[in-house]
Amino acid sequence: MAPRNFTPPQMVWSSECSLHVVFPPGREGCVPSAAARIAAGLRGVADVVPGSTSVQVLFSPGFADIEEAAQQALTLARDAEPVSAQQGRTVEIPVCYHADFAPDLAQVAAAAGMSMSAFAAAHAGACYTVRFLGFAPGFAYMDGLPPPLHTPRLATPRTRVPAGSVAIAGERTGIYPAQMPGGWRLIGATPLRMFDASRQEPALLKAGDRVRFRAVCPDEFDRLRQQGAG
Amino acid sequence: MHVISAGMHTTVQDLGRAGYAAIGVPPSGAADPLSLRLGNRIVGNADNAAGLEFTLTGPVLRFEHESFIAITGGQGAEVSLERAGERVEVVSHRAVRVAANDRLVVKRVLGAARGYLCVSGGISVNVVLASRSTLASAGLGGLAGRALQPGDVIPVGRAAGPTCQDERAAAAGAWAAHVLARRHLRVVPGLNADAFSSAALRTMMECEYTVADQSDRRGVRLLGPCVSDACDGGQLPSEGVAPGSVQVPDGGAPIILGVDRPTTGGYPVAACVIAADMPIVGAILPRTPVRFELSTRQAAREAWANQEAQFDELLPAPTGGRL
Numbered sequence: 415m416a417p418r419n420f421t422p423p424q425m426v427w428s429s430e431c432s433l434h435v436v437f438p439p440g441r442e443g444c445v446p447s448a449a450a451r452i453a454a455g456l457r458g459v460a461d462v463v464p465g466s467t468s469v470q471v472l473f474s475p476g477f478a479d480i481e482e483a484a485q486q487a488l489t490l491a492r493d494a495e496p497v498s499a500q501q502g503r504t505v506e507i508p509v510c511y512h513a514d515f516a517p518d519l520a521q522v523a524a525a526a527g528m529s530m531s532a533f534a535a536a537h538a539g540a541c542y543t544v545r546f547l548g549f550a551p552g553f554a555y556m557d558g559l560p561p562p563l564h565t566p567r568l569a570t571p572r573t574r575v576p577a578g579s580v581a582i583a584g585e586r587t588g589i590y591p592a593q594m595p596g597g598w599r600l601i602g603a604t605p606l607r608m609f610d611a612s613r614q615e616p617a618l619l620k621a622g623d624r625v626r627f628r629a630v631c632p633d634e635f636d637r638l639r640q641q642g643a644g
Numbered sequence: 645m646h647v648i649s650a651g652m653h654t655t656v657q658d659l660g661r662a663g664y665a666a667i668g669v670p671p672s673g674a675a676d677p678l679s680l681r682l683g684n685r686i687v688g689n690a691d692n693a694a695g696l697e698f699t700l701t702g703p704v705l706r707f708e709h710e711s712f713i714a715i716t717g718g719q720g721a722e723v724s725l726e727r728a729g730e731r732v733e734v735v736s737h738r739a740v741r742v743a744a745n746d747r748l749v750v751k752r753v754l755g756a757a758r759g760y761l762c763v764s765g766g767i768s769v770n771v772v773l774a775s776r777s778t779l780a781s782a783g784l785g786g787l788a789g790r791a792l793q794p795g796d797v798i799p800v801g802r803a804a805g806p807t808c809q810d811e812r813a814a815a816a817g818a819w820a821a822h823v824l825a826r827r828h829l830r831v832v833p834g835l836n837a838d839a840f841s842s843a844a845l846r847t848m849m850e851c852e853y854t855v856a857d858q859s860d861r862r863g864v865r866l867l868g869p870c871v872s873d874a875c876d877g878g879q880l881p882s883e884g885v886a887p888g889s890v891q892v893p894d895g896g897a898p899i900i901l902g903v904d905r906p907t908t909g910g911y912p913v914a915a916c917v918i919a920a921d922m923p924i925v926g927a928i929l930p931r932t933p934v935r936f937e938l939s940t941r942q943a944a945r946e947a948w949a950n951q952e953a954q955f956d957e958l959l960p961a962p963t964g965g966r967l
Binding site: 426427428429430431432434449453460461462463464465466467468469470472474475476480546547548549550551552553555592594609611616617620621 | 882
């Protein structure tokens with residue numbers, strides 16, 4: 415059981431069949447485990463969606479006992495605890511920071527007053543936590559970007575970001591799982607497939623995962639990508 | 645079914661995929677689920693069978709096998725059937741028998757942005773993440789994860805229940821057209837309703853808006869008075885968004901989020917269109933005037949239950965539904 419001296423999460427209705435369990439500042443780390451508890455413990459739920467500070471619970475419109483289920487969701491969330499460093503998975507993701515894979519690295523490094531290699535080393539050296547997935551299938555929003563690396567989004571988004579691009583925006587880092595438009599700054603690329611609907615677990619990352627990046631050279635990038643394709 | 649021409653944007657859709665929003669996969673599915681279900685019930689399919697959703701203009705198709713089809717959506721569609729050089733008009737909202745080598749010309753949907761073609765047995769593309777629906781932005785589901793193209797061959801299931809009588813189908817069609825003609829969208833307060841001033845919310849609830857041309861399956865964009873004062877124009881932390889969320893980005897022009905919406909969003913959500921009125925959001929034509937009407941959670945659930953009861957009474961889903 416979680417200590418009771420914390421401010422408990424609050425329930426906010428977001429439609430007649432959707433509610434958000436919102437955690438107070440400082441308790442956002444409970445979101446992934448609260449989402450897992452609600453998904454496992456509540457019936458009649460269509461979707462349970464972790465966000466920055468809340469867990470959204472979506473019911474089918476015809477579900478009869480929504481008000482009662484809402485109270486159960488809140489009870490389940492109250493006992494959630496933040497994912498600690500000992501729990502949960504740590505996923506290692508190879509990243510190539512070579513200029514060919516990192517169209518924005520020179521600019522963001524210059525803006526931070528760092529060399530490209532120092533910037534890449536700082537990005538690869540940190541430990542990240544997946545807060546939630548959104549924006550596109552398999553896109554994980556990760557916390558833990560060292561403050562000197564924080565950078566605003568591009569003023570004008572690119573119409574095409576290559577799949578596997580490792581990117582930063584604000585205080586977060588993320589990986590584009592497929593080719594799509596996007597406004598984050600591209601500082602590297604991974605050969606891993608971040609999302610594949612044919613896999614048992616389509617998304618490589620889930621909320622609460624810890625992530626470490628491992629810098630690889632272009633040759634290893636190619637080799638890993640070929641392994642992944644085979 | 646062979647695709648001879650595709651129409652503006654025609655995709656395979658069922659009632660969408662639940663359970664994958666946590667990994668960023670939106671539900672997709674028919675933007676106007678009422679019309680898809682109506683077509684399925686007319687041809688004897690289960691509600692969730694996949695059909696074709698077309699946008700403004702429809703496809704031209706050649707059939708490989710005899711089957712029954714139904715055209716639904718809006719006030720019906722302009723459709724004709726070509727058989728051995730003869731051309732006959734196809735009446736919407738009823739089961740129509742098509743034979744091998746018939747050509748079906750779906751010209752345009754009337755009074756709505758989206759129409760549906762349901763075929764007995766349903767469209768039997770592979771199920772991807774628990775649904776046959778197409779999410780074109782991610783290349784997921786449907787036929788090769790994209791809108792139809794000329795030359796495509798669409799697999800159709802063979803099993804189907806009996807089709808429904810013309811009078812029943814026509815009555816249900818007239819009822820659905822009436823439901824979809826509503827222009828007052830009922831809303832309940834949204835996740836961030838408290839972040840708006842009462843003046844801003846009053847503006848939104850009392851003024852008329854017009855559906856913008858840039859609307860699509862991700863969202864219906866509205867033109868009209870700005871809904872200002874939200875969180876000093878700033879962005880909020882990204883959270884899960886409900887279908888029908890009325891999101892207000894920096895410019896103050898509201899967007900009603902649809903079935904292909906990203907699963908999370910950081911713009912403040914003022915209100916949420918109730919589930920019973922979401923088929924209207926999927927059907928509504930650009931340049932149509934709309935208004936919002938404040939409802940309550942309880943009234944919204946009753947509206948859903950009443951609508952379902954009326955639908956079931958006019959035209960129940962086939963028992964022992966297949967697929």
